[in-house]
Amino acid sequence: xxxxxxxxxxxxxxxxxxxxxxxxxxxxxxxxxxxxxxxxxxxxxxxxxxxxxxxxxxxxxxxxxxxxxxxxxxxxxxxxxxxxxxxxxxxxxxxxxxxxxxxxxxxxxxxxxxxxxxxxxxxx
Amino acid sequence: xxxxxxxxxxxxxxxxxxxxxxxxxxxxxxxxxxxxxxxxxxxxxxxxxxxxxxxxxxxxxxxxxxxxxxxxxxxxxxxxxxxxxxxxxxxxxxxxxxxxxxxxxxx
Numbered sequence: 001x002x003x004x005x006x007x008x009x010x011x012x013x014x015x016x017x018x019x020x021x022x023x024x025x026x027x028x029x030x031x032x033x034x035x036x037x038x039x040x041x042x043x044x045x046x047x048x049x050x051x052x053x054x055x056x057x058x059x060x061x062x063x064x065x066x067x068x069x070x071x072x073x074x075x076x077x078x079x080x081x082x083x084x085x086x087x088x089x090x091x092x093x094x095x096x097x098x099x100x101x102x103x104x105x106x107x108x109x110x111x112x113x114x115x116x117x118x119x120x121x122x123x124x
Numbered sequence: 125x126x127x128x129x130x131x132x133x134x135x136x137x138x139x140x141x142x143x144x145x146x147x148x149x150x151x152x153x154x155x156x157x158x159x160x161x162x163x164x165x166x167x168x169x170x171x172x173x174x175x176x177x178x179x180x181x182x183x184x185x186x187x188x189x190x191x192x193x194x195x196x197x198x199x200x201x202x203x204x205x206x207x208x209x210x211x212x213x214x215x216x217x218x219x220x221x222x223x224x225x226x227x228x229x230x231x
Contacts, residue, residue, distance in 0.1 A: 004167075045168070045211055045222040061219055100173065108174060109215050110158040114167035 002026040002113040004096050009118030016086050016122070022079040022096030022115055030054075030074035033099035035111060036081045038092035038120075048094070049081065052104035059105065064090075086122045093117040126150055126214050130223035136231040141202045145226045147195045147212035156216040159188055159197045162225075163208045171210075172197065204230075 008020040020036070035050040049070040050059045058070055069082040079096050097111035127150040137143050147157065155175040162168040170179045172188035175195055185200040199206055207230050212223040 044224045045213070047220050047222075059218065095167065097168075100170070105220075107215060107217070108156045110170055110173040110179075110213070111160075111168075112170045112173075112179065114169070116165070116167045 002098065004098065004113060004115035006094065006096055006115045006118040009094065009120045011121045011123065012086055013124050014087060014122055017082070017084045018086065018120060020081040020083065020094055020096075020118060020120075022081075024077045024079065024096075024098070027098065027113075029072075029077040032102060033104040034072060034079045035097045035099060035105060036070065036079075036094055037097055037111070037114070038090075038094045039117075040089070040092040043092075046092075050099070050105040051079070054103070057104055083120070086120075088122050091120060091122050093119050125219055126153060126217060126221055128212055128214055128221050128223040130210075130212055130226045132226060133224065134227040134229065136229045137202055138231045139202050139204055143199050143202060143228065145197045145210055145228075147190075147197070147223050149193045149195075149214055149216075152192045153214045153216035155191045156214055157188070157190065157195045158213045158215065159186075160211045160213065161206075161208045162211065168211065202228075 003025045006022045036048040051070045067085045071080045095117040097114040099105050100110045100112035129148045131146045157175045159172040160168040176188045187198050209225045209227045
């Protein structure tokens with residue numbers, strides 16, 4: 001059974017930093033691209049970042065580029081999202097999700113397994 | 125960015141009803157359209173990918189159709205566990221954007 005378990009969320013002041021983690025099990029983690037998707041209160045889902053299986057390729061939404069860094073440790077089956085210079089508009093539930101087809105997120109792909117998410121609140 | 129618009133935003137229906145949810149893209153996205161189901165406090169679940177392909181393990185009462193700009197998710201006979209929020213997503217071009225969601229409620 002595929003499981004994705006996020007952690008690391010919490011309350012942080014504007015300008016602060018957080019590091020999210022997502023521990024994966026039930027599939028060969030090192031063979032699949034992974035993503036972070038967030039959902040702000042009352043807003044639609046937003047793809048934040050993705051990383052290829054080997055970590056050789058990454059993608060960032062314009063809204064987080066230069067502030068967030070995605071990474072992975074295939075020896076630990078763990079995906080990370082380092083979030084710096086946090087803003088109020090980054091407040092959201094952050095989900096990690098597995099890419100359906102394979103090593104990287106490509107046109108025509110989908111996210112076939114998701115975690116329940118971890119809440120990030122940016123407020124003074 | 126490609127804007128995705130779902131209709132209706134909310135829908136009330138009864139167990140056994142046939143319901144359809146529409147997703148419209150601002151420009152053609154070929155068949156690169158996915159559907160997800162989300163229940164409160166739970167992880168989203170992939171139902172349909174590539175507009176009409178049923179994800180493994182998803183009941184056959186769910187089906188998807190469409191291409192270009194107009195897509196439909198149909199549930200042939202609503203079951204109690206189907207009351208949830210449904211989202212479409214285009215993966216034709218980055219950023220891969222989602223619709224605003226359709227909340228399906230019990231009548």
